[in-house]
Amino acid sequence: MSKPLKQIHLAAHFPGVNNTTVWSDPQAGSHIEFSSFAHFARTAERAKFDFLFLAEGLRLREQGGQIYDLDVVGRPDTFTVLAALAAVTEHLGLTGTINSTFNEPYEVARQFASLDHLSGGRSAWNVVTSWDAFTGENFRRGGFLPQEERYSRAKEFLATANELFDSWHGDEIAADQAAGVFLRDAKAGSFVHAGQHFDIHGQFNVPRSPQGRPVVFQAGDSEEGREFAASSADAIFSRYASLEEGRAFYTDVKNRLAKYGRSHRDLLILPAATFVLGDTDTEAEELAREVRRQQVSGATALKHLEFVWNRDLSAYDPEGPLPDIDPDVGDEHISQGRAQVRMYRDPLATVRAWRELAAAHDWSIRDLVINTGNRQTFVGSPATVARTINDFVQADVSDGFILVPHITPGGLDPFADKVVPLLQEQGVFRTEYEGTTLRDHLGLAHPDDVRGERVAS
Template structure:
């Protein structure tokens, strides 16, 4: 029986709660050498693609820059274009916002990247939900969720019109005398709706993939439907067997109504990992990593995001605050996803108090408990078996790996886990085609 082939991608962490800044091996998240190191490791291991998230505004809390995160994020297209020159086969995926950009500009940038990389570009299409981020842009403000996805889908389809405005039979015609004439239709576009009113001529000829690979990350019903209609790959937050299978079946089950087959959408949960010589070693190391990820200061900052109040004087090694969260329509941490995640702070506080009491947890221990754990922990053989098992059981098609140390945190996985997946016959030993669509098995 033919085994499903696992898809793997490498996420450059940037701004997130996974990174262990205090690790002696941690490096810059801005210097180009860090991007090169992680990308070349991923390519050495035959990963499908390298992935960059996006940070459109520095995070703030209590009216100040959030100093427990990286300060700064280079431009996505600049980084990926530079990486195209130092990699040969690795896909290059960038997160570009559809709420504050325009189709012509984004399509031109992705078409250019696809040419520069010989067909390795991917676009993670996202929307923005908060006015805080919108203040950096001309349009400002934000859109309700239904309008965000409506604009995003219109944005994407408009970009497709631009990508498709150059067709092979329109580029040039031989007059018979050795003189080549450009077809007057090449690059012509005209799109008019309530979101975009544009027409003209697209300046970038059709790229090696025709269109970049489209990635989507929404977990809402609107996000899943958007992915089923338009995406080539979708991120998933579900890394366990039951939850993963439910998400997998739901999203793949939506494809038929759009004339698509299950093979035309790749489902990729984000995943962290901690390896050790033995499973016991790995679990001991994972415990240390979690305490490094959630320092005493980080625990208080996270607590403030839910309590919506200055808790700088609170003891992280003591119990949760006896006071309730402030619910007055304001927010102490504008633009933070955790504010959205805990929509009912009073209910969250009750649940956390019950959990802390039941397990005798301090504030810091409680935050460690509720803010996530490593997805894969164990010896290389244990981790390889777990990844392969989830993919073969249709809980995912692969994983986007997020190392906790940048830029060298992927090396151990590449050297110790990938060979075991290859021995199982579940992962490629070499690339079979030049483009990212080839790697992902997409038309």
């Protein structure tokens, strides 16, 4: 008997700080004006996507003592944007990245519970941590936490927020909500939490939301991040979109669920994915090469190398050969806010490998960055891209993808118009929304139903 086809989950990422957006393209629009967010969200909803996702940075990036000016600045506040989008969409999930290192559980829980009410149960929280003192300077508490403490705080932060969400529950309180009388039961909203990071008590003033509590996303790829997702998240973002790496990540994280009393269906794995479409595969491949060169300008290439060399390389020609000096491997880093976690663990080894590649292919600095950096995940005709996405999901590489177009806000439109109908024809993607909440879209149980099952067992 053949295995039933998995249903594909699709989401759309409105880019922020990134190396994907082609800012120079005439079709590129504002990342601040609400019309851009509204267009993007409406396209995703028209295509019956599960949700829209907003990333967030808490400080402008800096490199070499100057503001890093190669990506967007001035992104409006996440909650403000999502609340506004709730008014111009009816079904699309609304996911925001909110930091657990510098915020407080009561405030974040109240904001997400409010968004969930305003949207009719469509909110989701991407729980992240911050590892740098540079960002911490924006906050009274300041500083940064070692990695193990960051995840310890994040886990307790989420547990505390869930206690606040769950402080309104039960048949009597549900009846009170239906009647519009929220405080008839003096116990409604009462909470007490005493832990390593938080010691709070009082009454939570936002009633139980339509989906019980927001959907929880997690983005960490470290050992601590994978465990955090397996224990507490509803979905985890992944940077592994290739067949082999994706399947290994999928298997590893899914196999961690059993120790927490969870099944494979309780956690979705959703890698970020870029795409380039053409009428033919050949046309798409040619366009992908052009897009990649637009994404990596000469200035971008030099900034990328400076991060590895840890030196000012502004005197070098990006169309010329690689620098003949070695990286500075000292403790001070040219990019503040990134010194605690190095993308390249061994800069000297990385540079040796790059020099060999550049010599073998006669690559300039810019050529090297273009050819060793991130590639588009899906490139081809609509039929090829639809088939590849479905093959990956059915092979348990992922449960779906979060699409990141290189043009904002209109870059999602070709996928919605040309690829989604093909997935619908294959019977692996919805033609209509069947539920009203984000939990419905993702096939996740309501927290009250899960609680009831555990009590019964």
